[in-house]
Amino acid sequence: MKKTEKIFLVENLAEELKEATSVVLVNYSGMAVKTQQKLKKELSQVDAKLIVVKNTLLKLAGEKAGIDKNILDREVLSGQNALIITDKDPISPISILGKFSKENQTPKLRFGIIEGSFQDTISLETLSNLPSKDALLGQVLASLMSNLYSLTGVLNSNLQKLVSILDTKAKQN
Numbered sequence: 001m002k003k004t005e006k007i008f009l010v011e012n013l014a015e016e017l018k019e020a021t022s023v024v025l026v027n028y029s030g031m032a033v034k035t036q037q038k039l040k041k042e043l044s045q046v047d048a049k050l051i052v053v054k055n056t057l058l059k060l061a062g063e064k065a066g067i068d069k070n071i072l073d074r075e076v077l078s079g080q081n082a083l084i085i086t087d088k089d090p091i092s093p094i095s096i097l098g099k100f101s102k103e104n105q106t107p108k109l110r111f112g113i114i115e116g117s118f119q120d121t122i123s124l125e126t127l128s129n130l131p132s133k134d135a136l137l138g139q140v141l142a143s144l145m146s147n148l149y150s151l152t153g154v155l156n157s158n159l160q161k162l163v164s165i166l167d168t169k170a171k172q173n
Helices: 003-019 033-044 055-065 092-104 121-128 133-172
Strands: 022-027 048-052 081-086 108-114 117-119
Touching: 003 055, 022 092, 033 048, 033 092, 048 092, 055 081, 081 092, 092 108, 092 121, 108 121, 117 121
Parallel strands: none
Antiparallel strands: 022 081, 022 108, 048 081, 108 117
């Protein structure tokens, strides 16, 4: 890659890192090309993308994007790394990565920055087991609505009893 291409790549990557709601660094060593393509296809369904970039270029882009230098040190940026970036729902790509890595044993989650908050491997694995944002909102809505349905049922049953008593009394007269 020519020097001008590297500069252009670092600038573009820095912009993507600034705009991203979720950035996850994964170790993809041992991953076959077909497996990578399959993962890219699954990630594209949730508006996320897998970017394979050299560690030195990633470090430069991270510094330009304002990521803490301690996060991007030599120990972290060793081996074959790839980035998963999205500017939409930050949890969906992590869920896909979790399921995918369980099925294929690769890629391995390293760390992530989710909505500006640093997440280590354990946190990412926990997040990967969560349902999607829409599913969580549906669960919250269902739990809120269940109390209203219960209250409506109690109030309706008392009205039905009253109507039944009045109907019985009317038939007796």
